[in-house]
Amino acid sequence: MRTRLRKWSLWLGAAAFLTLPLASWAQLSTFDIETRIGAESHVGNITGHAKDAKADYRRYCVGCHGVLGDGNGENFPWVDPKPRDFQLGVFKCRSTPTGTLPTDEDLFDTIARGMDRSNMPQWSTFTKQERADLVAWVKHFSPRWANEKPGAPITIPPEPEVTPERIKAGRDVFARVQCWKCHGVQGMANGPSAATLTDDQGRPIQPFNFTEGARPKCGDTDRDLYRIFMTGLDGTPMPSFADNIKPDEAWDLVFYLRTFMRQHSKEKELAKQLGLKPVDPNAPAPAASGQQ
Amino acid sequence: MHVKKRLQRCNFAYFATSLSAVSLILVSVVLTCSQPANALPAFARKYGLRCSACHESWPMLNYFGQKFKDNGYQLMNDRDAPIWQNPGYWPVTFRITPIWHRVSTGKVEIDTYSGGVVSGSSLQRVTSSGFDLSGLDFHTGGTLEKNFSFYVLPSSDATASFHFETVMARLDNLWGSPWLNVKLGKFELDNLLSEKRILTLTGNGGIYQLYHFIPVGDGNIFGQMGDNQLGVEVLGHSFDDRTRYSAALLSSNDGQVGLSYGNAYTGFFAASQAFDAGRAGVQRIGFYAMAGEAPTTWLTQGGILFQGANGTGPSAIGNKTFSREGFVGQFYFGPHVDLTVVTQHGEDSAWFGQGYGDLIDGIATANNTTGTTLPAGARNPTWNGVLFEPHYVYSPQLIFIGRYETIRMSQQANGPGSALPSASNLGNISTYTIGYRYNPFMTSRAGFAWHNEYNWLHQDGTAPDGSNINTSELLIGFDFDF
Numbered sequence: 001m002r003t004r005l006r007k008w009s010l011w012l013g014a015a016a017f018l019t020l021p022l023a024s025w026a027q028l029s030t031f032d033i034e035t036r037i038g039a040e041s042h043v044g045n046i047t048g049h050a051k052d053a054k055a056d057y058r059r060y061c062v063g064c065h066g067v068l069g070d071g072n073g074e075n076f077p078w079v080d081p082k083p084r085d086f087q088l089g090v091f092k093c094r095s096t097p098t099g100t101l102p103t104d105e106d107l108f109d110t111i112a113r114g115m116d117r118s119n120m121p122q123w124s125t126f127t128k129q130e131r132a133d134l135v136a137w138v139k140h141f142s143p144r145w146a147n148e149k150p151g152a153p154i155t156i157p158p159e160p161e162v163t164p165e166r167i168k169a170g171r172d173v174f175a176r177v178q179c180w181k182c183h184g185v186q187g188m189a190n191g192p193s194a195a196t197l198t199d200d201q202g203r204p205i206q207p208f209n210f211t212e213g214a215r216p217k218c219g220d221t222d223r224d225l226y227r228i229f230m231t232g233l234d235g236t237p238m239p240s241f242a243d244n245i246k247p248d249e250a251w252d253l254v255f256y257l258r259t260f261m262r263q264h265s266k267e268k269e270l271a272k273q274l275g276l277k278p279v280d281p282n283a284p285a286p287a288a289s290g291q292q
Numbered sequence: 293m294h295v296k297k298r299l300q301r302c303n304f305a306y307f308a309t310s311l312s313a314v315s316l317i318l319v320s321v322v323l324t325c326s327q328p329a330n331a332l333p334a335f336a337r338k339y340g341l342r343c344s345a346c347h348e349s350w351p352m353l354n355y356f357g358q359k360f361k362d363n364g365y366q367l368m369n370d371r372d373a374p375i376w377q378n379p380g381y382w383p384v385t386f387r388i389t390p391i392w393h394r395v396s397t398g399k400v401e402i403d404t405y406s407g408g409v410v411s412g413s414s415l416q417r418v419t420s421s422g423f424d425l426s427g428l429d430f431h432t433g434g435t436l437e438k439n440f441s442f443y444v445l446p447s448s449d450a451t452a453s454f455h456f457e458t459v460m461a462r463l464d465n466l467w468g469s470p471w472l473n474v475k476l477g478k479f480e481l482d483n484l485l486s487e488k489r490i491l492t493l494t495g496n497g498g499i500y501q502l503y504h505f506i507p508v509g510d511g512n513i514f515g516q517m518g519d520n521q522l523g524v525e526v527l528g529h530s531f532d533d534r535t536r537y538s539a540a541l542l543s544s545n546d547g548q549v550g551l552s553y554g555n556a557y558t559g560f561f562a563a564s565q566a567f568d569a570g571r572a573g574v575q576r577i578g579f580y581a582m583a584g585e586a587p588t589t590w591l592t593q594g595g596i597l598f599q600g601a602n603g604t605g606p607s608a609i610g611n612k613t614f615s616r617e618g619f620v621g622q623f624y625f626g627p628h629v630d631l632t633v634v635t636q637h638g639e640d641s642a643w644f645g646q647g648y649g650d651l652i653d654g655i656a657t658a659n660n661t662t663g664t665t666l667p668a669g670a671r672n673p674t675w676n677g678v679l680f681e682p683h684y685v686y687s688p689q690l691i692f693i694g695r696y697e698t699i700r701m702s703q704q705a706n707g708p709g710s711a712l713p714s715a716s717n718l719g720n721i722s723t724y725t726i727g728y729r730y731n732p733f734m735t736s737r738a739g740f741a742w743h744n745e746y747n748w749l750h751q752d753g754t755a756p757d758g759s760n761i762n763t764s765e766l767l768i769g770f771d772f773d774f
Contacts, residue, residue, distance in 0.1 A: 075340035124532040
């Protein structure tokens with residue numbers, strides 16, 4: 001009887017010992033976040049202050065992104081893709097190179113744009129000041145902002161004129177860097193790798209289907225498309241191609257992507273006139289135009 | 293990890309702060325952290341949004357909620373079509389309110405007795421109190437497909453006798469433009485300060501007097517902006533909903549089905565523009581105008597109202613005009629304080645003023661038959677009114693509400709030249725309402741408010757002896773939806 005009791009108390013002691021650090025870790029993380037409440041954002045001539053976004057975050061965002069900004073709001077189980085964990089400081093929509101932090105403007109734009117094909121709404125109803133405050137608030141959840149500066153935004157050359165040659169050249173880029181492996185040869189999100197993709201959290205993720213009429217999450221202007229594949233969507237398998245595609249070719253690729261999209265465009269019309277065929281996955285990769 | 297989860301589910305810090313503020317008045321409310329089970333309001337659970345995202349305080353919309361509504365109950369994130377929902381999803385919300393209330397009406401003519409028989413009458417204050425129910429609202433709404441939306445609201449009185457409060461389908465974003473949407477059916481007029489989303493529940497405080505005002509003796513029920521109307525509406529807005537407009541063509545029948553009211557139509561037009569004001573928030577100003585015609589002449593058969601087949605009688609004619617117009621302002625002073633102001637100038641044709649108008653409902657006292665003339669001194673009744681509604685939003689879970697409305701006649705139907713000229717203040721109304729709503733929890737699944745409210749209404753000259761009447765009501769209840 002005695003030995004049993006001792007055995008139990010030993011187990012209990014061990015359990016208590018093991019859970020203690022867990023509990024204090026949770027405390028610490030709240031504490032950590034509190035220490036960064038002075039976070040600011042700078043958008044144009046507006047300065048956002050994290051502390052001023054507290055009420056708005058609680059009213060509008062907390063049900064998904066959670067009190068601690070870890071994406072663990074009450075809707076976490078029901079939402080797919082999952083609400084973003086702001087503590088990680090990893091963002092899809094950036095003007096900055098892959099792996100770096102986004103600029104304040106990037107977050108500012110994202111909040112108003114929302115994220116298509118997800119539960120993240122378009123929060124375009126805030127004043128600019130309120131939105132800048134929310135940017136600062138989003139930043140205050142992650143220690144990354146305390147230690148790193150945002151990356152330098154990539155430079156996007158002015159958009160050239162669309163020509164049939166450029167669309168054809170864009171098709172060659174699409175074939176060479178193998179966008180089709182994920183997105184499929186017709187942009188229908190059915191490439192050979194599509195079914196196996198997971199994001200950084202190990203959750204299954206679909207490539208973008210260009211043909212459905214949906215808007216890309218990170219914006220649907222030509223410049224947005226350029227930025228998307230030249231910076232990548234961090235946290236997802238959608239990589240940055242900044243090292244493989246030259247700026248001029250990048251515009252060709254933008255034009256080619258437009259030919260997949262359901263929305264009416266000049267590119268779509270030209271592609272039709274050209275009788276452009278989808279890339280052949282089995283053909284030898286076309287040589288890069290004067291590359292390397 | 294567990295600690296972290298618990299922290300989120302049951303945030304004591306939030307409760308503690310709100311509790312300290314309301315503990316004086318809320319002694320009887322038991323605060324628990326339990327999540328409400330299964331039942332779910334339709335939109336919140338469809339999108340995973342908390343009530344507070346769309347409602348300043350449920351059911352009143354905030355700007356984000358207004359935008360959602362203007363988009364046809366869509367977030368515009370390519371997940372609006374019902375096909376994206378779990379097939380078990382059913383877009384239905386129930387709302388009902390068990391209450392206790394005390395109503396006190398001054399100067400009611402009551403029989404007096406002597407020796408067990410009626411000997412006369414006297415004016416008395418009548419006060420009644422007791423437990424009671426509101427009606428049941430059965431909201432169903434959302435999308436049938438992307439850019440095809442609907443709303444159906446069978447609504448009952450407290451005895452479960454139902455009518456259709458709202459039935460409408462909408463074509464959204466025609467030609468891909470938010471500027472063009474069309475809705476058809478029975479719907480609420482585009483009132484920025486929505487009576488259907490009013491935060492108060494008493495008999496006189498649960499409506500906006502401004503939206504229902506009818507001069508004493510007037511027979512026109514058709515200008516009630518607060519009632520849902522049958523018609524077609526074209527509406528549109530800028531992408532971020534800062535600029536919005538609507539134009540509706542309505543049957544002049546105050547939303548009543550059947551064609552009994554004949555061939556009269558009313559137009560309702562509203563527009564508004566919002567402005568950024570930094571941390572103060574988005575401010576909005578707008579105007580509305582309602583102008584219409586409604587019947588005063590009723591066909592009779594053997595002296596009684598003609599009953600046509602299929603509800604087409606008594607086919608009124610003799611249309612006369614009426615109008616209502618005013619400004620609306622929604623002003624925000626940071627996240628806690630806001631003020632809505634609505635003004636109204638109203639005018640009815642002199643015919644309505646003389647008691648011609650809706651004979652079916654019985655408010656009209658005479659039929660405008662061939663050869664009828666207006667009495668001497670008959671004029672168009674006109675009036676001006678204003679409504680102020682300030683809120684103090686302590687948090688998404690606790691709101692304090694105030695309202696003051698006053699409506700003054702500027703021209704009585706019976707002018708100085710008439711046989712019995714009306715006192716210039718006859719029928720003037722002043723009313724105030726104060727109250728608060730406390731939501732002990734705020735999730736994406738159900739809504740529950742502890743509601744407490746007091747209304748006082750004063751009307752000039754409408755007591756049986758021509759003096760003024762004061763009515764008051766105190767109401768306490770649980771307002772919930774799921």
